[in-house]
Amino acid sequence: MAVLTLTDEFTSPVVPKRVFKALILDADNLMPKLMPQAIKSVETLEGNGGPGTIKKITFAEGSHIKYVKHRTDALDEEKLTYSYTLIEGDDLLDKIESISYEMKFEPTPGGGCKGTNVSKYHPKPGVQINEEEVKAGKEKAMAIYKGVEAYLLANPNVYA
Template identity: 55%
Template sequence: MFKAVVIDADTLIPKIMPQAIKNVEILEGDGGVRTVKIIHFGDGTQYKSAKHRVDVIDIENLTHSYTIVEGDVLAGVFESITYHVKIVPTEDGGCICKNRSIYHTKGNVEITEEKIKEGKEKAMQMFKAVEAYL
């Protein structure tokens, strides 16, 4: 799951969810830490693109962190959004995916529970799509 969701995500997600992500373009780096990429969203979303910076890829500990630093997904409300993903293997051969999102807002903007729930649901859809594909 880690390989699919992190290592191969730039090519795999557009293949299995083209309505969500059209393609990924690396602007700087080799795919590792500090790589900067543009995510071009598919026609099934309200967004056009987002610029991501890879903060951590730790294959041994199955962790990945990245920050959205630009794009219409920030909606003029956020300075950035940071995501921390950790895959935890389970005894039955499966895994648990833990995802933490940190929203850095502009000024004193408050984020509603509804918006947070919406983001969680989109992340869950992606993980379920990858799981079904695998």
């Protein structure tokens, strides 16, 4: 089966460096605090945060997915880019070998940022990926992003 590639773009009035610090560099600490109803914990299983690091995200009670594991593939704090691969998950990976993500944050003329996320879904042999399920998952991810954005707007000195 072919790889399904989706590209999402979003904008924010928050400068890219702050979004990157909150959403990428300090996500392990920030996400469970901001969204305990969605994310129970993030723990580093291997590595120091750079390429090769393996993290386990445990979701809150009631989620249809209990956990996933991500591997950091690339992290560039100057260029504000981050690539990682979802390599393990309970319910999710019955149909999917892996999902790779490439994220980039750029400044916009008005002082905010534009974020781009390219997702590549690698299905297991003989499996067709349901785009509607993928879109539902992306909506949940966007809700997390919007929660971080709201936090940054309400706290202008955090991650400055």
